[in-house]
Amino acid sequence: MRVGSRKAEGGGSRRGAALGWISAALFVLAISIAIGACGGGGGIGGGSSTEASTAKAAKKASGNLTISNWPFYIAEETVPDFEKATGVKTNYVEDYNSNEEFYGKIQPLLANGESGGRSLLAGPSPYIVERMMRQGYLQKLEESAIPAVEENLAPQFKNPSYDPGNEFSVPWQSGMMGIAVRKDLAPDIKSACDLFDPKYKGKVELFTEMRQTLGVIMKCMGIDTDKPISEEDWMAAIDKVKQAKEDGQLRKFAGNDWTSELLRGDVVASTGAAGDTYQLEQENPNVTWVMPSDGCIIFTNDMVIPVGAPNPTAAYAFMNFVYEPQNAAKITEFTHYLSPVAGVKEEIAKNDPSLVHNQLVFPSEKFIEKCSPEPVLSGEEEQKVTAAWNAVING
Amino acid sequence: MIRRRLTGYALVLPGAVWLAIFFVVPMYLMWRLSLNSGSVETGFHFSWDWANYHEAFTLYDTQFFRSFYYAAIATLIALAVAYPLAYGIAFHGGRFKHLLLLLVLAPFLTTYLIRTLAWETILNDQSPAVHLLNDLGLISGGRVLGTTGAVIAGITYNFLPFMVLPVFASLETIDRRYVEAAQDLYASPRTAFWRIVVPLSAPGIVAGSLLTFIPAVGDYINANFLGGPNNRMIGNVVQGLYLTERNYPMAASLSFVLMALITVVVTIYLRLAGSRALTGDDLSELG
Numbered sequence: 001m002r003v004g005s006r007k008a009e010g011g012g013s014r015r016g017a018a019l020g021w022i023s024a025a026l027f028v029l030a031i032s033i034a035i036g037a038c039g040g041g042g043g044i045g046g047g048s049s050t051e052a053s054t055a056k057a058a059k060k061a062s063g064n065l066t067i068s069n070w071p072f073y074i075a076e077e078t079v080p081d082f083e084k085a086t087g088v089k090t091n092y093v094e095d096y097n098s099n100e101e102f103y104g105k106i107q108p109l110l111a112n113g114e115s116g117g118r119s120l121l122a123g124p125s126p127y128i129v130e131r132m133m134r135q136g137y138l139q140k141l142e143e144s145a146i147p148a149v150e151e152n153l154a155p156q157f158k159n160p161s162y163d164p165g166n167e168f169s170v171p172w173q174s175g176m177m178g179i180a181v182r183k184d185l186a187p188d189i190k191s192a193c194d195l196f197d198p199k200y201k202g203k204v205e206l207f208t209e210m211r212q213t214l215g216v217i218m219k220c221m222g223i224d225t226d227k228p229i230s231e232e233d234w235m236a237a238i239d240k241v242k243q244a245k246e247d248g249q250l251r252k253f254a255g256n257d258w259t260s261e262l263l264r265g266d267v268v269a270s271t272g273a274a275g276d277t278y279q280l281e282q283e284n285p286n287v288t289w290v291m292p293s294d295g296c297i298i299f300t301n302d303m304v305i306p307v308g309a310p311n312p313t314a315a316y317a318f319m320n321f322v323y324e325p326q327n328a329a330k331i332t333e334f335t336h337y338l339s340p341v342a343g344v345k346e347e348i349a350k351n352d353p354s355l356v357h358n359q360l361v362f363p364s365e366k367f368i369e370k371c372s373p374e375p376v377l378s379g380e381e382e383q384k385v386t387a388a389w390n391a392v393i394n395g
Numbered sequence: 396m397i398r399r400r401l402t403g404y405a406l407v408l409p410g411a412v413w414l415a416i417f418f419v420v421p422m423y424l425m426w427r428l429s430l431n432s433g434s435v436e437t438g439f440h441f442s443w444d445w446a447n448y449h450e451a452f453t454l455y456d457t458q459f460f461r462s463f464y465y466a467a468i469a470t471l472i473a474l475a476v477a478y479p480l481a482y483g484i485a486f487h488g489g490r491f492k493h494l495l496l497l498l499v500l501a502p503f504l505t506t507y508l509i510r511t512l513a514w515e516t517i518l519n520d521q522s523p524a525v526h527l528l529n530d531l532g533l534i535s536g537g538r539v540l541g542t543t544g545a546v547i548a549g550i551t552y553n554f555l556p557f558m559v560l561p562v563f564a565s566l567e568t569i570d571r572r573y574v575e576a577a578q579d580l581y582a583s584p585r586t587a588f589w590r591i592v593v594p595l596s597a598p599g600i601v602a603g604s605l606l607t608f609i610p611a612v613g614d615y616i617n618a619n620f621l622g623g624p625n626n627r628m629i630g631n632v633v634q635g636l637y638l639t640e641r642n643y644p645m646a647a648s649l650s651f652v653l654m655a656l657i658t659v660v661v662t663i664y665l666r667l668a669g670s671r672a673l674t675g676d677d678l679s680e681l682g
Contacts, residue, residue: 098639100639101639104435105638107435202538202623250623251623251624252624253624264520394639395455395457395458395627
């Protein structure tokens with residue numbers, strides 16, 4: 001009926017048409033905004049591979065400092081103590097849920113030279129540090145600004161293969177990835193391969209962190225993870241996990257959300273880090289960490305200063321602060337992770353001598369003789385293996 | 396008349412601009428992205444890369460099928476639950492009608508996420524509810540979480556008001572005299588219900604099932620918290636591709652395939668269930 005009346009009134013339709021044109025123009029405008037936003041065929045991503053600059057330190061730290069890290073990875077008093085000692089107002093954010101997820105969140109910012117206000121990341125695993133170095137997302141550290149690190153970094157943590165001379169990174173904490181079990185519900189789990197025992201169907205959890213999870217599993221499959229690992233071996237481990245998933249053996253693939261099921265007993269065994277598990281044990285004494293009979297994977301998380309960090313001076317001050325043995329000792333007492341700071345053991349011996357003999361915090365050579373560092377992947381192999389792993393955990 | 400037509404355009408304009416900026420433009424960007432190739436490391440480039448679409452079907456066909464299957468079952472259950480409920484409130488609610496409706500809506504004043512997490516707690520393996528279900532032999536394996544049933548139940552629960560409200564609205568507007576007239580003409584209560592009440596409430600049923608089905612297909616919260624690794628829906632895959640794998644083109648193409656599939660399914664549904672029911676044309680002969 002509208003169409004009919006349109007014909008009859010020429011003048012009206014002209015003015016109507018004018019309005020139509022206005023909306024058409026607005027539409028075109030909107031489209032051109034869209035094309036503009038797309039950067040003329042550019043799109044998202046693309047690392048700038050310019051020479052990395054050095055994060056310059058001013059004389060005295062002040063202002064605000066934002067740090068990103070994993071949850072439960074610091075002592076309660078560390079940040080308040082640091083604020084008291086330096087006057088730097090610190091925003092310590094526990095926004096790491098998985099390496100890849102955090103990287104995915106921050107990468108678009110870093111590609112634009114921004115860090116979302118963060119001056120220090122304390123959570124990345126070595127392979128992410130290496131990737132960020134390659135993409136020009138990290139700033140070099142000024143050696144003279146971190147005297148405490150120079151002095152107290154334990155020798156075995158110096159010069160990692162991905163960052164010789166610790167130009168970009170300083171270890172935050174290190175840990176042992178093994179198995180967390182409910183000793184009341186799954187007392188006989190001794191190796192990572194026991195996680196695949198049909199007896200525990202639907203009650204097993206694995207981490208989404210590929211290198212650590214598959215590392216532990218490959219060790220029980222008899223694959224030597226100290227040597228470079230072949231693509232077939234990676235794929236064999238992925239197939240094992242895939243089969244378990246299809247059989248309904250696995251309850252879930254977890255990030256930080258791995259704790260509640262284990263505490264409740266819906267899950268009876270999971271991949272788990274010794275430090276994390278110690279903290280769960282405080283909540284439920286039936287949760288305990290098991291050193292796999294085939295050895296653990298030793299991982300590290302590093303402190304790095306991203307590009308666009310608004311306050312590198314404060315970040316350096318924080319690095320120095322946590323590398324003072326008495327401050328590092330508090331973190332160790334709280335988290336039970338392995339400390340990269342020399343002198344922590346002596347410091348702890350003063351307050352809590354029993355902790356010094358805890359193999360999970362100060363492991364002896366013999367205790368970790370079968371353990372290996374987090375396995376590495378590179379180039380095309382990394383892409384293929386990661387794609388296969390993602391297809392299993394995401395499909 | 397001229398002014399009236401002008402008014403019409405003027406009224407449409409804000410909505411049209413809104414849609415252009417917040418619907419057409421994002422759609423265009425997504426479509427462009429879906430044809431990109433490359434990776435985060437090397438950068439993405441627009442290259443008419445249709446391989447993303449091919450892979451969307453070959454890699455994630457299971458999850459697509461699962462999403463539609465879960466959403467369809469959840470919609471049917473929601474209708475089976477919502478219809479008697481809405482009928483009861485509309486026809487027998489009396490002066491408590493609005494209170495009863497409020498009770499239906501009350502849980503939904505809490506956020507979606509909290510409600511779903513609450514179900515995760517209620518349905519954990521150690522809960523009395525699950526023990527009871529197990530003793531009654533209604534579940535196997537002693538657990539509810541991490542199963543298909545839990546995900547479908549979660550979706551049904553979360554989208555129930557979208558079914559109740561439209562059905563209630565259409566039931567409430569039914570003129571009771573039609574039912575009385577039918578009974579005067581010797582229709583049994585059952586016949587009156589099926590021949591008069593149900594057809595008159597068809598617009599509500601169609602609207603409710605669309606409002607339930609469409610968001611349910613793309614849902615990922617329920618599968619995430621209530622499901623296991625074998626219950627992941629296409630929404631979970633898209634989320635994972637965006638947030639962890641950072642394969643933006645693939646995620647964008649999956650989103651487009653999902654939209655296309657939903658459009659096809661909804662079109663077929665409207666053809667079968669009758670778009671006339673939705674627009675109310677069916678009722679003109681009665682009205």
